[in-house]
Amino acid sequence: MTYLLTKNLHMLTAVITISGFIVRGFWMMTGSEKLQHRVARVAPHIVDTILLVSGVAMLVMLSLNPFTEAWLLAKLIGLLAYIGLGTVAIRRGPTLQIRLLGFVGAVSAFAYIVGVALSKSPASWLAYLS
Numbered sequence: 090m091t092y093l094l095t096k097n098l099h100m101l102t103a104v105i106t107i108s109g110f111i112v113r114g115f116w117m118m119t120g121s122e123k124l125q126h127r128v129a130r131v132a133p134h135i136v137d138t139i140l141l142v143s144g145v146a147m148l149v150m151l152s153l154n155p156f157t158e159a160w161l162l163a164k165l166i167g168l169l170a171y172i173g174l175g176t177v178a179i180r181r182g183p184t185l186q187i188r189l190l191g192f193v194g195a196v197s198a199f200a201y202i203v204g205v206a207l208s209k210s211p212a213s214w215l216a217y218l219s
């Protein structure tokens with residue numbers, strides 16, 4: 090019961106983080122001032138923290154070790170890439186071109202992570218080809 094709730098919370102925050110990121114990406118591309126709004130600055134940190142904490146909670150409940158399960162390590166690295174590229178896209182990128190590259194990279198990292206989560210393989214979506 091607790092596990093199922095945690096897993097649903099994890100999947101819900103995964104949907105919220107990518108939806109919010111795409112909206113902020115749109116505001117970045119259109120130069121909208123909404124990007125500077127307090128909610129737009131703080132909410133992603135809260136959502137990403139819940140996503141990570143629920144993931145770690147499931148690791149504990151399932152007694153899984155991310156350093157022996159390759160797909161979990163791939164997810165953690167993917168999450169770091171998603172967050173790092175995301176900050177380039179929204180804030181750190183010095184030019185629009187670099188911010189757009191950051192945006193495409195972050196969305197790709199996210200798609201990779203979802204493939205890893207579903208296939209339980211670091212090969213992500215490619216695992217379905219074999």
Ligand code: HEM
Pocket residue numbers: 096099100103140141143144145147148151153161164165168171199202203206207
């Ligand atoms: C952007 C980051 C992430 C996304 C989009 C994501 C997405 C998902 C999804 C869609 C599932 C359900 C897969 C299924 O149907 O079985 C899942 C399960 C899971 N995730 Fe994540 N996840 C992310 C980050 C993480 C992180 C960082 C960890 C570990 C620290 C983690 C640990 C887990 C675990 C343990 C499960 C349960 C697998 C099972 O029930 O067999 N996730 N994740």
